[in-house]
Amino acid sequence: MTIPSKLRPQGATPRGKALIRIGAASKSFALPKGGRFDAVRNVTLEVNEGDIFGLMGKSGAGKSTLLRLFNLLERPDSGSITIDGQELTALGKKALRDARQNIGMIFQQFNLLQNASVFDNVAFPLRIHGSHDKAQIEERVRACLDLVELGDKADTYPAQLSGGQKQRVAIARALASKPAVLLCDEPTSALDAETTRSLLQTLKDVNQRLGVTIVIVSHELDVLGAICNRVAVIEDGAVAEEFALNDGDETPRKTALGRELLQYARAANASATSAAKEAAHV
Numbered sequence: 001m002t003i004p005s006k007l008r009p010q011g012a013t014p015r016g017k018a019l020i021r022i023g024a025a026s027k028s029f030a031l032p033k034g035g036r037f038d039a040v041r042n043v044t045l046e047v048n049e050g051d052i053f054g055l056m057g058k059s060g061a062g063k064s065t066l067l068r069l070f071n072l073l074e075r076p077d078s079g080s081i082t083i084d085g086q087e088l089t090a091l092g093k094k095a096l097r098d099a100r101q102n103i104g105m106i107f108q109q110f111n112l113l114q115n116a117s118v119f120d121n122v123a124f125p126l127r128i129h130g131s132h133d134k135a136q137i138e139e140r141v142r143a144c145l146d147l148v149e150l151g152d153k154a155d156t157y158p159a160q161l162s163g164g165q166k167q168r169v170a171i172a173r174a175l176a177s178k179p180a181v182l183l184c185d186e187p188t189s190a191l192d193a194e195t196t197r198s199l200l201q202t203l204k205d206v207n208q209r210l211g212v213t214i215v216i217v218s219h220e221l222d223v224l225g226a227i228c229n230r231v232a233v234i235e236d237g238a239v240a241e242e243f244a245l246n247d248g249d250e251t252p253r254k255t256a257l258g259r260e261l262l263q264y265a266r267a268a269n270a271s272a273t274s275a276a277k278e279a280a281h282v
């Protein structure tokens with residue numbers, strides 16, 4: 001897939017620089033019978049520009065809550081959330097709305113507007129952020145739909161699409177405002193294995209060719225092993241360990257999940273290498 005340069009995020013920082021800083025963030029929820037539950041506990045994390053950063057952990061560990069702190073869908077009780085140099089918790093409503101244009105998000109259940117066409121779903125974030133230039137919206141929506149290979153589906157409605165196609169529309173919508181960051185909450189959990197593979201390839205392309213930094217929550221180790229360069233293992237709302245997938249052989253991992261993930265990453269690497277070799281012989 002070739003991604004035209006006009007789709008590249010504006011103001012992208014050089015690869016390798018810290019783009020996201022979560023500083024000692026905590027989040028608790030009120031329990032129905034009184035008291036509070038600590039879903040995220042004192043998390044400090046850095047995600048570098050160009051990373052595909054995975055948040056892994058058992059069910060209920062706090063992964064989704066942590067991810068939702070990144071764009072203040074959940075506001076932390078304490079701590080800071082800095083994206084592209086802006087501390088989000090310090091921003092007023094309008095400035096936060098603007099800052100969120102730099103942070104796209106996709107969800108397990110796609111969250112598309114059912115009564116709107118594919119075109120209007122992708123145009124939605126542009127229109128609500130005050131873009132009134134029809135020609136510009138048209139150009140941007142078409143470019144985003146081409147990017148996810150759904151250029152021919154602009155006039156169809158979500159109900160007429162497969163799960164994989166719905167998630168592609170969600171990606172196109174998330175990229176419409178040229179964000180530097182894409183947050184993915186269990187993006188492949190509702191998809192079959194083959195559709196998952198092709199969607200992961202799209203996310204890799206978005207990362208490598210557009211330079212979009214990706215943070216992905218998944219309970220599927222094969223998914224994280226196939227696309228992440230760095231991961232954090234979340235246990236009881238805290239970071240149990242954090243590591244780069246390519247330094248796994250040298251450093252013993254602290255957690256069982258960390259060790260298991262490395263096996264998946266090696267398997268993904270081996271299959272990518274053999275696919276490349278096969279392709280080279282064709």
Ligand SMILES: Nc1ncnc2c1ncn2[C@@H]1O[C@H](COP(=O)(O)OP(=O)(O)OP(=O)(O)O)[C@@H](O)[C@H]1O
Nearest residue numbers: 029030039057058059060061062063064065066219
């Ligand atoms: N809005 C909320 N109100 C009360 N408790 C919540 C709320 N959101 C999350 N929690 C609780 O916080 C904990 C962490 O939830 P979270 O969804 O972040 O976990 P997770 O690691 O993403 O789990 P899963 O993989 O099952 O989605 C859970 O015990 C959950 O019940």
